[in-house]
Amino acid sequence: MANLPILLDYWPSMFGMRARVALREKGVEFEYREEDFSNKSPLLLQSNPIHKKIPVLVHNGKPVCESLNVVQYVDEAWPEKNPFFPSDPYERAQARFWADFVDKKFTDAQFKVWGKKGEEQEAGKKEFIEAVKILESELGDKPYFGGDSFGYVDISLITFSSWFQAYEKFGNFSIESESPKLIAWAKRCMEKESVSKSLPDSEKIVAYAAEYRKNNL
């Protein structure tokens, strides 16, 4: 019998969470291994020599790196259940565009909100709110970004929701007042077991971010 896929991960990482959600959506049992960044495991360094980052999915002894790449791989390796993408090429291209938008625009902005202070934080907050409004507009009245089904873009974004409380606390603003539809979407996603099991408790994230701020700012 084949060994379980191994996920090298780090509990607060919204990127790692994407891989967790994807695997659970497919009903794939996996072995979760927590990495210590001050002491990266030989398996991590060997599996991702280029970036040395998590998440890394090791399946049948072969590594897949970069969270969105892992999500796409999981979709293709276990195609029978809960497809993450629609079948139409144009809609697939749109899904890839929006996940790329999350990575290009949302990621940097959110880091500035919880990980910086002063002017940099203010600039980040502005970018963050702008990105959130664009995403909310793209969501429109659909239950999920993918339409009726939870999919690729939902997976790429929902993991950040575990950090919303941290953004609000350290950025001193309310995401719900800026973007009520996005909050409603996040709540809908959290009703899925694959999501609720994969995201850590928001309070733990707030404590983690507070510790980071104390040590770095």
Place this chain on the structure above:
Amino acid sequence: MANEVILLDFWPSMFGMRTRIALREKGVEFEYREEDLRNKSPLLLQMNPIHKKIPVLIHNGKPVNESIIQVQYIDEVWSHKNPILPSDPYQRAQARFWADFIDKKLYDAQRKVWATKGEEQAAGKKDFIEILKTLESELGDKPYFGGDDFGYVDIALIGFYTWFPAYEKFANLSIESEVPKLIAWVKKCLQRESVAKSLPDPEKVTEFVSELRKKFVPE
């Protein structure tokens, strides 16, 4: 059913080149439209309101943005000929990883090589060579990055070759002496019609970069 394909592009863009090559690999006829980036067309701004960048692929009136997404789209729509991505999920993941590596690492490093000077340029030059060596190592003894067939990673990378003489000129380096296998791979790719037709003359690119460099590095 009519297949109307328009590509909004900018001739020296290594990103636009990817889409041109992909379309030609599939034998797709398309209308190439040159954009003036200082005076972007209403069509560009309408079709790519988020990033306002080229290339923009407009297929039957609907836009697809981001070069690497366009290449995947083209592969899926015109799936009958010259597959660009392999069919095995693991090999596909590897191809995506390397295209992402090129976008994340190579682009920034090459930019420092031509757009900066002094210490910043020296650091950029070092990163750039290291990245090329990593790519050369990944290529190994394979004819193409994908193995026997020209594919996704080859398409993602080959356009940067037209900028090589510019990098060599402004950073005073010889790319062939650093990565001879990569240059051999370049020559093999240039033999493909889809590539030869889609890449501008590197000399023209060097002239363009010279002009552009003046804005970033006033002499």
